[in-house]
Amino acid sequence: MADGYNKPIPIPQPESDYYWEGAKAGELRLRHCDDCNQAYFYPRNICPECGNNNTSWIVASGKAKVHTFAIVHRPPHPGFMDDLPYVPAIVELEEGPRMATQLINVTPEPEAISIDMQVKVVFESITDEISLPKFEPA
Amino acid sequence: MADGYNKPIPIPQPESDHYWEGAKAGELRLRKCDDCNKAYFYPRNICPDCGNNNTSWIVASGKAKVHTFAIVHRPPHPGFMDDLPYVPAIVELEEGPRMATQLVNVTPEPEAISIDMPVKVVFESITDEISLPKFEPA
Amino acid sequence: MPVMDRLKAISGSAAIVGVAESDRFGRTPDRGPMELHAEAGRNALADAGIDKSEVDGVFTSGGYSTYDIAEYMGIAPHFTDSTSVGGSSFVIHIAHAMAAIEAGYCEVALITYGQTGRSDRARGALNLYGVTPGLPNAQYEAPFGIIGPPIAYSMAANRYMHQYGEDRTREAMANVAVSTRKWANMNEKAHFYDTPMTFDEYHDSRWISWPFHLLDCCLVTDGGAAVVITSAERAKSTRKGGVAILGAAEGHDHAILHQMPDLTRTWGRNTGPQALEMAGVTHSDLDMAMIYDSFTYTVLVTLESLGFCGPGESPDFVANQRTAPGGDFALNTNGGGLSYAHPGSYGIFTVLEAVRQLRGETGERQLDDCKLAMAHGTGGLLSSTGTVVLGRE
Numbered sequence A: 001m002a003d004g005y006n007k008p009i010p011i012p013q014p015e016s017d018y019y020w021e022g023a024k025a026g027e028l029r030l031r032h033c034d035d036c037n038q039a040y041f042y043p044r045n046i047c048p049e050c051g052n053n054n055t056s057w058i059v060a061s062g063k064a065k066v067h068t069f070a071i072v073h074r075p076p077h078p079g080f081m082d083d084l085p086y087v088p089a090i091v092e093l094e095e096g097p098r099m100a101t102q103l104i105n106v107t108p109e110p111e112a113i114s115i116d117m118q119v120k121v122v123f124e125s126i127t128d129e130i131s132l133p134k135f136e137p138a
Numbered sequence B: 001m002a003d004g005y006n007k008p009i010p011i012p013q014p015e016s017d018h019y020w021e022g023a024k025a026g027e028l029r030l031r032k033c034d035d036c037n038k039a040y041f042y043p044r045n046i047c048p049d050c051g052n053n054n055t056s057w058i059v060a061s062g063k064a065k066v067h068t069f070a071i072v073h074r075p076p077h078p079g080f081m082d083d084l085p086y087v088p089a090i091v092e093l094e095e096g097p098r099m100a101t102q103l104v105n106v107t108p109e110p111e112a113i114s115i116d117m118p119v120k121v122v123f124e125s126i127t128d129e130i131s132l133p134k135f136e137p138a
Numbered sequence C: 001m002p003v004m005d006r007l008k009a010i011s012g013s014a015a016i017v018g019v020a021e022s023d024r025f026g027r028t029p030d031r032g033p034m035e036l037h038a039e040a041g042r043n044a045l046a047d048a049g050i051d052k053s054e055v056d057g058v059f060t061s062g063g064y065s066t067y068d069i070a071e072y073m074g075i076a077p078h079f080t081d082s083t084s085v086g087g088s089s090f091v092i093h094i095a096h097a098m099a100a101i102e103a104g105y106c107e108v109a110l111i112t113y114g115q116t117g118r119s120d121r122a123r124g125a126l127n128l129y130g131v132t133p134g135l136p137n138a139q140y141e142a143p144f145g146i147i148g149p150p151i152a153y154s155m156a157a158n159r160y161m162h163q164y165g166e167d168r169t170r171e172a173m174a175n176v177a178v179s180t181r182k183w184a185n186m187n188e189k190a191h192f193y194d195t196p197m198t199f200d201e202y203h204d205s206r207w208i209s210w211p212f213h214l215l216d217c218c219l220v221t222d223g224g225a226a227v228v229i230t231s232a233e234r235a236k237s238t239r240k241g242g243v244a245i246l247g248a249a250e251g252h253d254h255a256i257l258h259q260m261p262d263l264t265r266t267w268g269r270n271t272g273p274q275a276l277e278m279a280g281v282t283h284s285d286l287d288m289a290m291i292y293d294s295f296t297y298t299v300l301v302t303l304e305s306l307g308f309c310g311p312g313e314s315p316d317f318v319a320n321q322r323t324a325p326g327g328d329f330a331l332n333t334n335g336g337g338l339s340y341a342h343p344g345s346y347g348i349f350t351v352l353e354a355v356r357q358l359r360g361e362t363g364e365r366q367l368d369d370c371k372l373a374m375a376h377g378t379g380g381l382l383s384s385t386g387t388v389v390l391g392r393e
C-alpha cells in the first residue's frame, strides 16, 4: 500500500474480482451483454437491460469523454484532505457506459476542464491488489 | 478498563447518561412517569405509556426475580468465548419493569437456576465510566 | 385499528403470479447477495411470463434498499417500498403490493430477496457485532451477551417451558424438528434433502444456547427468492394464472427482547385473526400453513399466537408427528428454515411454498386438493409478524 493511503479502498466482490484484477494489470474491463450487444457498467453477471446471463467481458479502449465533473474544496473524508482541490468526474467511455472516476493531471480550475473533453484511462496503484482507474487529458 | 475486556461496551446517550452514572455509583436508576405513577425501562425522557414528559428518576431497590434465562454454549461474539457457559436473563424488578441482564454467582446449569427465583443487583465495573448491572441470587 | 369492511373490499383484488428461487441456492461462495436478488427476480418474472420492463413497483429488505436492487436489475419503478422489519418483511410486502396495486400506484409488483449467510460466515464477513450506539440493544442487551436470534429466542422458549411444562415443550420442539426434516426429505432443493433426522439425533445434538439444541436452530445457507404480484384482472392473462391474496395483516409490538410484552405470544395474535377474517375463512378451512421456523420454538409460539390452538396447547397440537407428511395438519411442507433453506431472512420462502402447493407444483410432497393456505413470517426477536391467506379456485 502506498504509505499513508487512507482513502476508501474497494474490496472486490464475487462479481467484481475480474474487474479489479484487470485494473491491477492495466486493463479497463467491461461487462458486455451478448444478447443486447451492448457494454454496461458496473460489472454484474446479469444484464441490467434484458436480464439475461448471456454476458461476457471485454477490454475497453480506455478512451472516454468527460460527462461531468466538480472541483472539491472541502474534504468529504479525512483521506482527501491533502488532495484538495480534487476533480471527481463521470466519464462516458467510447464503448458507451458511463463510470465515476477522478480526473488527474489537470489544473483543478473550471477554466481548465471542459465537459466533452477527451480523456484516457490511467491506473493508480493504491495497494498490492487494487489500482484505481482514473482519467487524464488524451 | 478491565484488562482485555473485549465485549460490547455501552456508549451512554443523552437519555441514559444518568442511568450509567448511577450504575457506576452502585445505584440502579429507573425512569418513572409521574402521570402514570409507574416506573419503566429502558430510560426514555418520554413515557412509553402516556407519551408525556412528566417523568423523573427513582433509585430501584435492586431486588428482582428471574423472568427467564438461557445458558449459552456457543459464543455470539468472540468476547464471550472465555465466559462459556454464561447465563443471560431477563429479570422483573420489584418496581415492575423488566430488564435484560446476566446472572452471576450461579452454577450455569438448568437445575441450578429457576424462573421466579429472587435475585439482587450487583455492579460489575468494566471501564472507568461503565459498570454493568448484573444479578445474583438474593 | 384496521377497518375490516375496507379490507374485505380489497380481498382478492391482487394475485401472486410468479415465484422463484435463485438458480444458485444453498451454498454460493462465488455469488453476492445482489446477484441472488436479480436472479430470483428474473426467474419469478419468467414464471409469471411478464417482462422486466413492465415492473413498476419494487419491494425489498435486508441490507439493500429498493433503489440498490432496482438499479442493479435495470428497473425504474413508480412505487418503492423497503419496509425492513426482519424476516417477516417479505410477507408484509405482499399486503403493501396489493394496497399499492388497488390504489393505482403500480400494476406489476416485484419483491426480491437475497442473502449469503453461509458464505458470509465462511468469508468472515458476517458483521454480527456492528451495534449502533444509539439503538437500545447496544446499551441494554448486547453488553450482557444477548446478541443475535438464537440466544434471544432460547430465552423466550425457557419462559414458555416454565409456564407450560418443560418436558412436553421439549417433546414438541423435537416433534417440530423431526417432522420438518421429513418434509425436507421430499424436497430436492432442501439443504437436508438426503439427510433424515431421528428423535435421538435431535436430543443428542449439542447445546447452542440452552434450552436450544443445534437441531432447534434454523440453517444458515445462501439463496435468493422473488415474488411477482399483479391485479386479479391482469393475473388471468399471466402464464400460470394467479393465486389470490385473500387476507393480509402485519405489525410488531417491540424491537428488543426484554421489551416483548409476553415472551409466549407474538404479534401473530393480531395478524392471524385479521388475515383470516379479511379472507372470510377460519382456521379449519385452511389446507396448509407455512410458519416461519427460525427455531422449533418459533413454530410453537406462532401456532398459538395465530389461534390454531390456545396458549400452552401447541405441544398437543404437534404431538405424534401430526405435522409430518401424512399427518392431519400440513405444516412447512418445503422443509422449513430448519431443514430446507435459511439464508438470513426466510419469510419469503413461506410464500413460495404456499403458492406452489396451491398450484399443484410440488411433486412428491404435493397435498391433495390444496386450495387455501396461510403463510406467516416472523421478524427480529419475535418482534414483527406478517400473515397472508392465499387461495386458488
Ligand SMILES: [Zn+2]
Pocket (backbone or CB within 6 Å): A033, A034, A035, A036, A037, A047, A048, A049, A050, A051, A052
Ligand atoms: Zn442484455
Ligand SMILES: [Zn+2]
Pocket (backbone or CB within 6 Å): B033, B034, B035, B036, B037, B047, B048, B049, B050, B051, B052
Ligand atoms: Zn406516563
